[in-house]
Amino acid sequence: MDTETVKKNANRTEEEIQEELIRRQKRKETITSILPVVGLVVLVVLFTVLTKGQFIGMDNLKLLVNQCFTMCVIVVGGAFLYSIGGLDMAIGAIMALSATVLTLAFNAGVPFVISFLIGVVVSVACMSVTAFIRNYLKVTPFIASLCMMNICQGLVLTAIASTGRIVFNYSQAAWVDDTVTKIITLVLLIFVGYVLFNYTSIGKSLKAIGGNATAARISGIKVEKMVFIAYAIVGITIAIGGLFTVVRSGVADNTLGTGLNLNVMTAIVLGGFPLTGGANAKFHAPLIGALTVTVLTNGLGLLGQANAMGYAIKGLLFIIVVASTYEKSKGKLIS
Amino acid sequence: MGNEVLISCRGICKNFGATRALINVDFELRRGEVCGLIGENGSGKSTLTSIFAGVQPATSGEMFRAGEHYKPHNMVEAQKAGVAMIVQEAGTLPGIDVASNIFIGNYEMFGRMGVLNKKKMYAEATRILEEIGAADIKATTKVAVLNFEDRKIVEIARAMYLNPEILVIDESTTALAQKGRQLIYKLIDKMRAENKGVIFISHDLEELERVCNRITCLRDGVVVGHLADEEIKVANMRPLMVGRDLQGHYYREDYDGTSSDEVVLDVKHITSENGYVRNFSIKLHRGEILGFGGLSECGMHEVGRMIFGLDKTITGEVEYVPQHKKIDSIKDAISLNIGYISKDRDNESIILNASIQDNTLMASYPKISRLGIITPKAEKELSDKQIERMRTKCVSGKQYVSQLSGGNKQKVAFSKWLAAGSDIYIMDCPTRGIDIGVKAAMYDMIYEFKKEGKAIIMISEELPELIGMSDRMIIMKDGAISAEVMRSPDVTDTKLIEYMV
Numbered sequence: 150m151d152t153e154t155v156k157k158n159a160n161r162t163e164e165e166i167q168e169e170l171i172r173r174q175k176r177k178e179t180i181t182s183i184l185p186v187v188g189l190v191v192l193v194v195l196f197t198v199l200t201k202g203q204f205i206g207m208d209n210l211k212l213l214v215n216q217c218f219t220m221c222v223i224v225v226g227g228a229f230l231y232s233i234g235g236l237d238m239a240i241g242a243i244m245a246l247s248a249t250v251l252t253l254a255f256n257a258g259v260p261f262v263i264s265f266l267i268g269v270v271v272s273v274a275c276m277s278v279t280a281f282i283r284n285y286l287k288v289t290p291f292i293a294s295l296c297m298m299n300i301c302q303g304l305v306l307t308a309i310a311s312t313g314r315i316v317f318n319y320s321q322a323a324w325v326d327d328t329v330t331k332i333i334t335l336v337l338l339i340f341v342g343y344v345l346f347n348y349t350s351i352g353k354s355l356k357a358i359g360g361n362a363t364a365a366r367i368s369g370i371k372v373e374k375m376v377f378i379a380y381a382i383v384g385i386t387i388a389i390g391g392l393f394t395v396v397r398s399g400v401a402d403n404t405l406g407t408g409l410n411l412n413v414m415t416a417i418v419l420g421g422f423p424l425t426g427g428a429n430a431k432f433h434a435p436l437i438g439a440l441t442v443t444v445l446t447n448g449l450g451l452l453g454q455a456n457a458m459g460y461a462i463k464g465l466l467f468i469i470v471v472a473s474t475y476e477k478s479k480g481k482l483i484s
Numbered sequence: 485m486g487n488e489v490l491i492s493c494r495g496i497c498k499n500f501g502a503t504r505a506l507i508n509v510d511f512e513l514r515r516g517e518v519c520g521l522i523g524e525n526g527s528g529k530s531t532l533t534s535i536f537a538g539v540q541p542a543t544s545g546e547m548f549r550a551g552e553h554y555k556p557h558n559m560v561e562a563q564k565a566g567v568a569m570i571v572q573e574a575g576t577l578p579g580i581d582v583a584s585n586i587f588i589g590n591y592e593m594f595g596r597m598g599v600l601n602k603k604k605m606y607a608e609a610t611r612i613l614e615e616i617g618a619a620d621i622k623a624t625t626k627v628a629v630l631n632f633e634d635r636k637i638v639e640i641a642r643a644m645y646l647n648p649e650i651l652v653i654d655e656s657t658t659a660l661a662q663k664g665r666q667l668i669y670k671l672i673d674k675m676r677a678e679n680k681g682v683i684f685i686s687h688d689l690e691e692l693e694r695v696c697n698r699i700t701c702l703r704d705g706v707v708v709g710h711l712a713d714e715e716i717k718v719a720n721m722r723p724l725m726v727g728r729d730l731q732g733h734y735y736r737e738d739y740d741g742t743s744s745d746e747v748v749l750d751v752k753h754i755t756s757e758n759g760y761v762r763n764f765s766i767k768l769h770r771g772e773i774l775g776f777g778g779l780s781e782c783g784m785h786e787v788g789r790m791i792f793g794l795d796k797t798i799t800g801e802v803e804y805v806p807q808h809k810k811i812d813s814i815k816d817a818i819s820l821n822i823g824y825i826s827k828d829r830d831n832e833s834i835i836l837n838a839s840i841q842d843n844t845l846m847a848s849y850p851k852i853s854r855l856g857i858i859t860p861k862a863e864k865e866l867s868d869k870q871i872e873r874m875r876t877k878c879v880s881g882k883q884y885v886s887q888l889s890g891g892n893k894q895k896v897a898f899s900k901w902l903a904a905g906s907d908i909y910i911m912d913c914p915t916r917g918i919d920i921g922v923k924a925a926m927y928d929m930i931y932e933f934k935k936e937g938k939a940i941i942m943i944s945e946e947l948p949e950l951i952g953m954s955d956r957m958i959i960m961k962d963g964a965i966s967a968e969v970m971r972s973p974d975v976t977d978t979k980l981i982e983y984m985v
Contacts, residue, residue: 167504171879174501348857350849357846360835367794367832368846368900369818428838428884 196448226386235290241406359426496545524919526889538562735952741971753800775954823901891922
C-alpha cells in the first residue's frame with residue numbers, strides 16, 4: 150500500500166467517526182424530544198390494560214376531554230409565557246378572578262359574549278400588571294406573580310364575601326359545557342397558537358428573548374412590548390379556561406383554579422419544555438405534558454388510587470423526567 | 485537526566501457531543517522544557533491541558549506521569565501527582581478569603597482532630613504569596629474585593645503551593661497585565677532552573693518566542709507540528725496554526741484614505757450618562773472606515789453605543805444625514821440600516837443556545853414576514869445566504885452557535901446585520917478573541933464593505949488593526965478627541981500611544 154492509500158484510509162475512518170458522533174448526537178436529541186410522547190403512550194396503554202379497557206371507553210374519553218381541557222387551553226398561552234422564561238404562580242388566582250367577574254356581569258344581565266370579553270379584559274389586565282412589574286420595576290417574574298396571586302385571591306374573596314360563592318346561571322349557556330364545543334375551541338386555539346408560535350415574529354422574538362434578552366434588544370426586538378404580548382396571550386387563554394370552568398361547575402368561588410399553577414408547571418416540565426425558555430421551547434411540549442398529567446390523574450382515579458398514590462406517583466415521575474431529560478450541568482431547568 | 489519525560493499521553497481523544505475536540509493526540513513534556521501550546525481558538529489546547537490537570541477525563545487514550553499510568557479524577561488528585569494548572573477564567577471563589585481559596589480541597593493539611601488550624605493556614609498562605617512575589621495580597625482578604633489581576637495571582641499561588649513538577653498556564657483567552665506577566669515569567673524561569681516542566685498556552689506569539697524552548701501546534705484537535713529551539717519564530721508559528729501560508733496582505737494594502745464627501749452620520753455634541761464621553765462630535769462618510777482608538781476608559785466604547793441608540797445621550801444628538809432623521813433608539817438605528825456589533829459577543833451579540841439561523845435572522849423578522857407570517861423557506865434562504873457569504877464553518881444553519889469556535893460565532897454576529905441589509909456598521913472590537921485565519925477574513929470583509937460604499941465605525945483596542953484598516957483614526961482621551969490621524973504608511977503605534985496617554 151502506498152502512502153496515498155494509507156492516508157485515504159485514515160481519513161475515511163476519521164470521517165466515519167465524525168459521522169458516527171453526529172448520528173449519536175442526533176439520536177440523543179431525538180430520544181429527548183420523543184421521550185414525553187412515548188411516556189404518554191406507555192401510560193395510556195398501561196391504564197387501558199389495568200382497567201381492562203375502561204380507560205379508553207367513550208365515557209372516560211369524554212371525562213378526559215373535560216379534565217384536560219382547562220389545562221390544555223392555558224398551556225397554549227403558557228407556551229408563549231414560558232418561552233421567555235420565568236415561572237408564574239398567579240395563573241390559578243387570575244382565572245378565579247376573571248371567572249368571578251364574568252359571572253357577576255352575566256348574572257347582572259350582560260350578554261354572554263360581552264361578559265366573556267369582560268373576563269378577558271380582567272385577566273389580561275392582571276397579567277399586564279405582572280408584565281409591568283417585570284419590565285419596569287425589574288422584579289423577578291416569579292415574585293411579581295406571587296404578589297399578583299395574593300391580590301387576585303383577595304379580590305375574589307371580597308367579591309364573594311357576602312354569599313361565600315356566586316352561582317353561575319348554567320341553564321342559559323349550557324351549550325358551552327359540551328364536549329364538541331370544547332374540542333372545536335381547543336383545535337382552533339391550538340391552530341392559532343401553533344402559527345403564532347412558529348411562523349410569526351411574535352413567537353420567534355419571544356424565543357430570542359428567552360435565549361438572551363440583551364442580544365435580542367440590540368437586534369431590534371422590542372423586549373418590553375413582546376413581554377407584554379406574551380402575558381396578554383396567556384391572559385386570554387386564562388379567561389377562556391375560566392369561562393369553561395365556571396360554566397361546568399356552576400359556581401365561582403375562591404377554590405376555582407386551585408392546583409392549576411402546579412399542574413401547568415408539571416405539564417410544562419413533563420412535556421420537556423425548558424422553564425428558562427429559549428430556542429429549545431417547542432409549542433407541542435406543554436400540550437403533551439398536559440395530556441400526561443391528565444391521563445395520570447384520571448388513570449390512577451379509575452384504579453381507585455386518586456389520592457392515596459396519585460400525588461406520590463406524580464412527584465416521583467416529575468423527578469424521573471427532570472433528571473433524565475434536562476442537561477443538569479447547564480442549569481437549563483431553572484436558571 | 486535532563487531529558488526524562490515528565491508527562492506524556494498517547495492517542496488522547498475527547499468528544500463533546502458530536503464535536504471532536506481532540507483526535508489521537510500524542511504529547512510529551514520533558515524535564516527542563518517550557519513547551520508552548522499554540523493553535524487557533526477551538527483547536528483543543530485548553531481541552532488537552534485540562535485533561536492533564538484532571539479537570540475533565542479524556543474520552544479515550546492513555547496518559548503517563550513519570551512512566552506510570554496517570555488518570556487523575558479531579559484537580560486535587562492531579563496536583564498531588566505534581567501537575568498544577570492556572571486556568572484561563574478566574575476559578576476563584578469570591579465569597580471566601582485568599583488563604584481558603586489557595587488551599588481549597590486540601591483543608592485536611594491543616595486539620596487537627598477535625599478542627600481547622602486557621603492560624604497555620606494563614607501563615608502558610610502568606611509564605612506562598614511571598615514566595616511567588618505577591619506579598620501585597622493578604623491571606624485574610626476576601627477574594628471578592630480583589631481585582632481580576634490579583635484573583636489570577638491567587639490562582640497562581642494555589643497552583644504553586646504543592647511545588648508542582650509540571651505547571652500548566654492557560655492564557656488562551658484572557659491575558660494578564662504587566663504585574664501578573666512578570667510574575668509568570670519569573671515562575672517559568674524558576675521552574676526551568678529547577679529542571680521541571682511548563683506547558684504554556686498564550687495568544688501572544690512574541691511572548692512564546694521569548695520563553696519557550698519547544699512549541700507544539702494543534703489544529704482542529706490534531707497535533708500538526710512541533711518547533712524546537714531556533715525554529716521557534718513567530719513567522720514559523722503563524723502558518724502552522726492556520727494551516728496555509730498567509731500570503732500577501734493581512735490588512736488592506738492600499739494607503740488611499742479618501743472616502744466620499746457624503747456625510748451619513750453626523751454626531752453632534754453628545755455626552756454619555758456615565759460621563760466618559762463629553763461634548764463629542766464627529767462625522768462619518770459613505771465608504772469610510774473610521775477607526776476609534778484609546779485606552780479602555782477613554783469613552784470610545786460609549787460613543788459606539790450612543791450612536792446606535794443603545795445608551796442614552798445627555799446632550800447633543802445623532803443625525804442620519806441622508807434623511808435628516810434623529811437617532812434616539814435602537815429601533816431608529818435599525819430602521820436606518822445601522823448595525824452594531826458588541827464588544828461582549830457572548831452576552832450581547834448572540835444567543836449561544838440557539839441555532840445559527842435563529843441568530844442570523846434576529847434583526848430581520850419584520851423584513852421577511854409576509855402578512856405577518858414567516859415561512860421556514862424564507863428563513864432558510866436568507867440564513868444560508870449569509871452562511872455562504874461569511875463562509876461560516878458549520879454542519880448546517882440548524883447547528884447551535886454554542887458549538888462554534890469564537891471566530892465563527894463572530895461571523896454569525898456579522899451575519900445578523902448582513903441579513904438585515906445594514907449600510908452602516910458600528911463594530912466594537914470586532915476581532916477580539918478570534919484567531920488569525922478568521923481575522924484575516926474579517927478584514928477582507930470590512931474592506932469589501934468600504935468598497936461597496938458602506939460606512940464603518942471600527943472601535944478597537946488593537947493599534948495594528950486600527951492603523952492597518954482605518955481611513956481616518958480618531959484617538960480618544962478622557963472622553964474627547966485627542967488626535968485625528970489620516971491613513972498613511974507613516975503612522976506608527978508609538979505615535980498613536982502618545983495621543984492616548
